[in-house]
Amino acid sequence: MTTAPVSRTRQRLRVHTRRAIGDDLLGRLPSPTGALSWVRDGAGLVGWGEAARFEVSGPDRFAAADRWWREFTADLDVDDEVAHPGTGPVAFVSMAFADSPGRSVLVVPEVVVGRRDGRTWLTTIGDVAPREIAPVRGPARIRYADGELPVTAYREAVREAVARMRAGELDKVVLAHDLLAVADREIDHRFVLDGLARRYPDCWVYAVDGLVGATPELLLRRSGRVVDSRVLAGTTWPRDGVPDDELAAALLTSAKDREEHGYAVASLVDALRPFCSSLSVDGPSVLRLPNVSHLSSDVIGELRGAPSLLALGAAVHPTAAVGGTPRAAATRLIGELEGVDRGRYAGPVGWVDGAGDGELGIALRCARVRGRTARLFAGCGLVAESDPDTEVREAHAKMRPFRDALEGR
Numbered sequence: 203m204t205t206a207p208v209s210r211t212r213q214r215l216r217v218h219t220r221r222a223i224g225d226d227l228l229g230r231l232p233s234p235t236g237a238l239s240w241v242r243d244g245a246g247l248v249g250w251g252e253a254a255r256f257e258v259s260g261p262d263r264f265a266a267a268d269r270w271w272r273e274f275t276a277d278l279d280v281d282d283e284v285a286h287p288g289t290g291p292v293a294f295v296s297m298a299f300a301d302s303p304g305r306s307v308l309v310v311p312e313v314v315v316g317r318r319d320g321r322t323w324l325t326t327i328g329d330v331a332p333r334e335i336a337p338v339r340g341p342a343r344i345r346y347a348d349g350e351l352p353v354t355a356y357r358e359a360v361r362e363a364v365a366r367m368r369a370g371e372l373d374k375v376v377l378a379h380d381l382l383a384v385a386d387r388e389i390d391h392r393f394v395l396d397g398l399a400r401r402y403p404d405c406w407v408y409a410v411d412g413l414v415g416a417t418p419e420l421l422l423r424r425s426g427r428v429v430d431s432r433v434l435a436g437t438t439w440p441r442d443g444v445p446d447d448e449l450a451a452a453l454l455t456s457a458k459d460r461e462e463h464g465y466a467v468a469s470l471v472d473a474l475r476p477f478c479s480s481l482s483v484d485g486p487s488v489l490r491l492p493n494v495s496h497l498s499s500d501v502i503g504e505l506r507g508a509p510s511l512l513a514l515g516a517a518v519h520p521t522a523a524v525g526g527t528p529r530a531a532a533t534r535l536i537g538e539l540e541g542v543d544r545g546r547y548a549g550p551v552g553w554v555d556g557a558g559d560g561e562l563g564i565a566l567r568c569a570r571v572r573g574r575t576a577r578l579f580a581g582c583g584l585v586a587e588s589d590p591d592t593e594v595r596e597a598h599a600k601m602r603p604f605r606d607a608l609e610g611r
């Protein structure tokens with residue numbers, strides 16, 4: 203099902219991009235909620251206000267979003283003094299993981315501040331009134347409660363999935379579970395974003411329509427004719443008394459993790475190849491983060507023609523980093539065994555510009571934040587050799603970034 207576009211105005215909106223000063227993007231966000239962010243190591247985009255919004259659900263959500271964005275940008279009066287990817291009109295994007303249920307959203311902010319290669323710019327869309335920056339507040343005490351799929355049920359779901367793979371039903375599936383965090387005060391999205399950015403400079407720190415997180419995985423970046431991706435699958439995490447180098451070496455040589463990783467790379471490359479005149483894979487190597495390390499491969503391709511970022515997203519989502527292999531069997535098994543509405547967790551998240559360029563990460567290490575509540579999600583790739591207890595510990599390690607940021611650690 204496709205819902206009707208919800209757009210504030212269809213008159214010719216004025217879009218103005220000009221150079222600006224300052225290097226603290228997250229520090230510009232004025233309000234505790236409604237933050238829009240895609241920032242990595244101080245560069246990227248933040249936004250606030252809503253010049254327009256589009257919501258959609260169903261199997262055609264990428265095509266519908268792409269069409270709406272093209273029509274929306276065709277109608278604008280653009281004055282862009284900077285002319286980079288990410289200048290001029292920009293929409294922040296967060297797509298649902300599943301065809302159903304799930305709601306995808308594009309938000310066109312009233313104000314965007316961007317920074318790239320040491321240069322800062324500011325874009326306004328429509329008539330914008332200046333806003334005071336409200337002080338950032340911590341959420342005070344946090345209590346945790348079971349989500350829709352508590353740890354014990356998750357362990358059982360993993361056990362069942364492993365049995366199905368051993369019986370030859372499928373090769374890989376990614377199962378996730380959730381956890382509720384309830385704060386004493388309304389959660390200030392900026393507090394969480396600041397904490398994530400401080401601890402995870404290698405990750406893309408994002409917020410779109412209440413989905414807040416820090417993902418290490420880049421699904422797709424389109425810059426003109428070039429498309430690239432950072433595929434992650436296969437994980438280890440710090441253990442007392444084991445040196446990091448030893449853990450990294452064990453990850454690189456683990457047959458189980460390499461198998462998991464191989465499916466994720468193959469799913470992306472197979473889906474991307476028809477759009478590319480050349481495509482190459484570099485990896486795997488080990489990406490080290492404070493909470494986990496992953497097997498990581500970089501994929502780069504030259505596009506044939508000019509498919510938009512959202513069209514490419516439609517083709518590659520879900521990769522086997524969040525779905526499985528074969529894709530259809532894995533998606534069915536996720537629906538059967540998780541029984542949780544993933545919403546926009548594990549869906550593409552990022553931004554697009556008026557030229558169809560942009561970046562989409564996979565929405566990992568995140569929570570859906572509403573008022574005083576955050577619903578955290580984390581999942582693990584499973585193959586026939588996976589062990590349920592180990593996967594439960596891995597999911598716990600993947601929730602650490604959001605929990606630490608929320609707790610102000």
Ligand SMILES: C=C(O[C@H]1C=CC=C(C(=O)O)[C@@H]1O)C(=O)O
Pocket residue numbers: 376378419434435436437462496522523524566567579580581582583584600
């Ligand atoms: C599904 C998640 O991670 C994916 C990305 C990297 C490594 C993964 C793994 O080793 O299982 C997962 O495929 C998650 O963080 O919720």
